[in-house]
Amino acid sequence: MRGDWVDEFVTAEFLRLVGSVQTTHVVEIPGYDPEPELRATLAEFAEHQEQKGRQKSKHAAALWQERADALDTRIAELETREKVDPQRVVTPTGRTFTDEWTDADTTGRRAMLIEAGVRLDVRRGTRGGWRKLDTSRVDFTMTGELDPATEGMAVAAADTEAEANGTDVPPVPGSVARLAETTAEPVHTLAEPVTDPAREHPEPVAELVPERVPVLA
Structure with a gap:
């Protein structure tokens, strides 16, 4: 071919x-979730706290305190941040x-x-x-x-x-069919009684009396 x-x-x-x-x-805008970094910083701070008081020199104690303050500040900052969902901005050209x-x-x-x-x-x-x-x-x-x-x-x-x-063609998948509108005129069924004045009040029918016929001798 x-x-x-x-x-x-x-x-x-x-x-x-x-x-x-x-x-x-x-344009894809990434989201941000401070929770993972907050948990990691808290774990690091807890581990750092275990070393408190073990420093023998003033300089070491000062460095330990400096790191502890930095972690504490970072934790406070992360606690104020809110989660941001990712966004997808679509603009027509x-x-x-x-x-x-x-x-x-x-x-x-x-x-x-x-x-x-x-x-x-x-x-x-x-x-x-x-x-x-x-x-x-x-x-x-x-x-x-x-x-x-x-x-x-x-x-x-x-x-x-x-x-x-104006032709009747098979519907395309996904198309919407319009239902036929119902008529306002009522249609009586066979089981429904019909209100007919003539049937409600029928005229009296004369009683039939048998006629007497003479019998020949």
């Missing part, structure tokens, strides 16, 4: 799926992936594909004088952070096309 065919196919599929998606600038792809070189485009989790699986084909890429042999997949964005675009595009054509 020719390399230029693969490059053209991957480029076309990638831009078809995410070309109109806006790129973002992501106002540019699409098509813009970035056009301006990028080969290395930059390869980095975009790797970050998006693009993978192309190629199956074994038959020998012959192929003049173009046999698309039945390749499977293009993308499993990175852009995958949810492509699914949302596919759903929106399918809904728009169905609405424009």
Whole structure:
């Protein structure tokens, strides 16, 4: 399989799926938790306290006290610090992936594909004088952070096309179906009694009296 065919196919599929998606600038801000350092400093201070009074010279005692004061100051400082959770700041750039792809070189485009989790699986084909890429042999997949964005675009595009054509098409996974509105006119069931004035107050029916027929002698 020719390399230029693969490059053209991957480029076309990638831009078809995410070309109109806006790129973002992501800044990762690490968090801070003073608890680990506080526990370590407390352990060091406790160990240092065990050496109290063992110094024979004034200079050694002064150095011991200086270290004890430094640890105590550090513990007090750590106790005032609060835990800060890591942050992820995402800022839109106002540019699409098509813009970035056009301006990028080969290395930059390869980095975009790797970050998006693009993978192309190629199956074994038959020998012959192929003049173009046999698309039945390749499977293009993308499993990175852009995958949810492509699914949302596919759903929106399918809904728009169905609405424009006015045709009844199978729902796209993730789309929302609109339930039919109920009518305000009540519908009587067979078991429900019907209020009909004629049936509630039927007219009296004349009693049928058998007619006497004379018998011939």
